[in-house]
Amino acid sequence: MTEQASFTLRNRNPDVLTCIANLSNDEVFTPPDLANKMLDMLAHQWAKDNKGENIWENKDIKFLDPCTKSGVFLREITSRLTHGLEKKIPDLDKRVDHILSNQIFGIGITKLTSLLARRSVYCSKSADGEHSIAKSLKSKDGNIWYENLRHTWIGERCKYCGASKSVFDREAGLESHAYALIHSDNAKERLSKIFGGKMQFDVIIGNPPYQLNTEGHGTQARPIYHKFIEQAKTLEPKYLCMVIPARWFSGGMGLDEFRSNMLGDSRLRVIEDFPDSNDVFPGTQIKGGVCFFLWNRDNSGKVKVTTHDKGIAGKSVVRPLLERGADVFIRYNEALPILKKVIAKETKQDPLSDNLSIELPEKMRFMNYVSSIGAFGLDSTFRGKPNQSTGDIKVYRNGGVGYLAKSELTKEKHMVDKWKVFIPRAGSGSDSFPHSILGKPFVGEPGSISSWTYMYIGPFSSKKETENVISYISTKLFRLLVLLHKPSQDATKNVYTFVPIQDFSEKWSDEKLYKKYGITQSEIEFINSMIRPMGDSDD
Incomplete structure (x- = not known):
């Protein structure tokens, strides 16, 4: 023993x-x-x-x-x-x-x-x-x-x-x-x-x-x-x-x-993963959860990964530490085949191939639409004028809206008169599941910008196209793909790495995406266990 x-x-x-x-x-x-x-x-x-x-x-x-x-x-x-x-x-x-x-x-x-x-x-x-x-x-x-x-x-x-x-x-x-x-x-x-x-x-x-x-x-x-x-x-x-x-x-x-050194080290043989730190350290919140690992000097190979939830260990999977085309560790064993199906469909690969690369080609990346944090140069304390004067820009800020003279804007001027989506910079901070992953997006009409509180996604050609993008962001599958590259509450541009672009002339739903990518019922059940409907509270 x-x-x-x-x-x-x-x-x-x-x-x-x-x-x-x-x-x-x-x-x-x-x-x-x-x-x-x-x-x-x-x-x-x-x-x-x-x-x-x-x-x-x-x-x-x-x-x-x-x-x-x-x-x-x-x-x-x-x-x-x-x-x-x-x-x-x-x-x-x-x-x-x-x-x-x-x-x-x-x-x-x-x-x-x-x-x-x-x-x-x-x-x-x-x-x-x-x-x-x-x-x-x-x-x-x-x-x-x-x-x-x-x-x-x-x-x-x-x-x-x-x-x-x-x-x-x-x-x-x-x-x-x-x-x-x-x-x-x-x-x-x-x-x-x-x-x-x-x-x-x-x-x-x-x-x-x-x-x-x-x-x-x-x-x-x-x-x-x-x-x-x-x-x-x-x-x-x-x-x-x-x-x-x-x-x-x-x-x-x-x-x-x-991270690069760890993911490239084949002597890392076991990872026990706890997305909610309270499962390991009761009463202690460590954003992103905790893990413990075993590194074996004389025995290299694939890694055995087990994810724990509320004291229950999930199914262990022995797999590569770093998937081809990835620069991060794919955390959830159940999510990996879903990700592979999405990428394989978009890139015309075999999702079961050992040679599958999960890197999306540049032209297929949704992240290309996503701005950097603070793109318009207005920090989170910006309040703006309470009333709009002729020629002022509408600024979506923390707690409401303010107004700014167009002449005072120094960054991203080309985006002012475009249709876009605004989305909170900080996504859900919860480490227990299911949760929403991202804050609720909304339409950014021409003549509007945002403070540091929001990032923009765009530009798009019309209000309808913008609303169709929001329908895509609101799907659980979209947000699961974000989760796989999201280490913390901040929803930076990089968290959209695994998300492909869709045809935004049409509205999107989970049902339509599941059919497109061949997502099985058990995979849908896993997605539902991880992701809340958009707008539901994480409390």
Whole structure:
């Protein structure tokens, strides 16, 4: 068996690690149930790769959590090894001491979390304390290290993590959040210094910090979790397993290179996907959901993808990590054959062919009609004049309309007198399904523009053609195709990548599209489970 029971004492006493609140959105504690699911996945793959061997019966494997918070991964690994090594090391005290001295290693992300992790693993905040169960460790840190490092500033940003100097250049004694694993040019050398000798870890597992503020209050946060993955790979473990935000599948600030590298890495063998983060971290909303993955150094191939909804795992599918012609990960297994049918019909390919490319030719892309955000140069605070004077332009803005003298418009002047569609820049922010994906579109008549709140789609030749475009946008199939390239609430131009152009001399409905593309009843049921009718509330 690969799954091991927890210490029997926990069958009677509540597990304190299920009760800890998150320190911040950056540092999300891992529930024990999640840690054990990840360890079960690891154990299953180890057995598969090692002729059925139970990983928890191996006394030579080294585990590292390079971003430990509560110590839950290290504690649960210790628990499993304690059971698994009973025959090889019968004496309990010697067995536990061997595990904690030779197999379990961690790096705290703050002083507080390092103390908490040691308390969880050693039963003492000091590894060499009177009550510590690790009798061979002779330092207070033991094998769970922490030091408040400093950032390396180049101009106004940290060389390693991109942290803002104005926010994180703090006085001594305050947490710098300069995490050890990612603040070094050579991770192997850094860990050798930390743990006192050359270290080769078989398994690296953890839940890294997710983001850092770029400037301060009210500004966009900079992802940081990908840097832990990149550095962990340089340590060349046999297995790498982490839980991270899933936004990297198709978006995320500064994640383009990371996404390209991940999707091109055939050693990424398992993805467990949770579109609603509450299914993993109850009470914590992480836009775009979360995932955990298994990277297997010595075993490359296709990836096994499983999507979870409200605690229920969907059907697992083994498939290519990156579909031909795509630059993002196609998230939903059930959606992939639908997408292939649409693209194949438009490009005259076989939807069942292994050589199918899901890239639409330039002339077939609906996204060519879609403007950039803020195309007219008016920000979201624009109010405009309350009353229209002769020659003024009507401006659709947040909360209503205002008016602007035509002479004051500096961008996209050619679109003023055209028919177009306006659609909210921010789509549905919900991560639970079904939801609407996009905000409700409306006709933009000649003589109208919009503020940052809306994007325009067009131009079109008449009101009727514009209304037909809206009928297309309102279909569930259209919005499913958008969802497959939409990593967050923002509905930028790129989210329309998989949407083909139709003949807009006619009105469109889901029934007409389903017939055109050969969508089956089971596929329709899946679409209905994901997408609400346009205009229905997501509440």
